[in-house]
Amino acid sequence: MSEGCTELIDQLRSALNIESSETAYQEMFEHWLTLEEWVLSTQAVPLIVGSAPESWPGYLASHGLVDVNSQLCAMLARELNCTETESVGAMRVYSWSRSRRVKLPEALESLMSFVQQVLPAVAVDHTQSAERVGLEAQEREVILGASLALVTKFPHQCRDENGFYDAAKIAALVIEKGALWFPHSRPELSPAAIEKLLDQYLS
Numbered sequence: 001m002s003e004g005c006t007e008l009i010d011q012l013r014s015a016l017n018i019e020s021s022e023t024a025y026q027e028m029f030e031h032w033l034t035l036e037e038w039v040l041s042t043q044a045v046p047l048i049v050g051s052a053p054e055s056w057p058g059y060l061a062s063h064g065l066v067d068v069n070s071q072l073c074a075m076l077a078r079e080l081n082c083t084e085t086e087s088v089g090a091m092r093v094y095s096w097s098r099s100r101r102v103k104l105p106e107a108l109e110s111l112m113s114f115v116q117q118v119l120p121a122v123a124v125d126h127t128q129s130a131e132r133v134g135l136e137a138q139e140r141e142v143i144l145g146a147s148l149a150l151v152t153k154f155p156h157q158c159r160d161e162n163g164f165y166d167a168a169k170i171a172a173l174v175i176e177k178g179a180l181w182f183p184h185s186r187p188e189l190s191p192a193a194i195e196k197l198l199d200q201y202l203s
Contacts, residue, residue, distance in 0.1 A: 009049055021107075030145075
């Protein structure tokens, strides 16, 4: 069945460039990875193939791929044990793609590989005030979002010599390009604290 899925996905990609490094293409995947779940037929499938979900119906119609898409949706629903209209976890979709050796768009693969490593939550110090905890949580969220963007836009600068994500390198890039995410002031967390935060996720 995995070969059937791969063949259908290849057909659906006939007019797509899944290795695109255009900023808008990368940002599209970044946006969808802010959601924990995707509707199988209207979100997960187009993202696996390499298309923005909102433009998927038009793409299928203009390239005569509606029937091919229907076959893929049915196959995926059986493999993931859900209906085509149900939502499935984004990381469950990623695990499925790895187990079936389905090639994902390059930008999506990089992002999901990173997200998979940073899933464990960092413990919160409950002795702090609720306001302080909230502010730090917001800053952590921005820093992790920045890191997510960086591993897509500057993948080679974020990895060590063995190909693993390097917290120190990512932290340095977050500071270097901080104006993109902290336009009004530098982050309160120091470079060392950012590195420690990322290390907790990546280790």
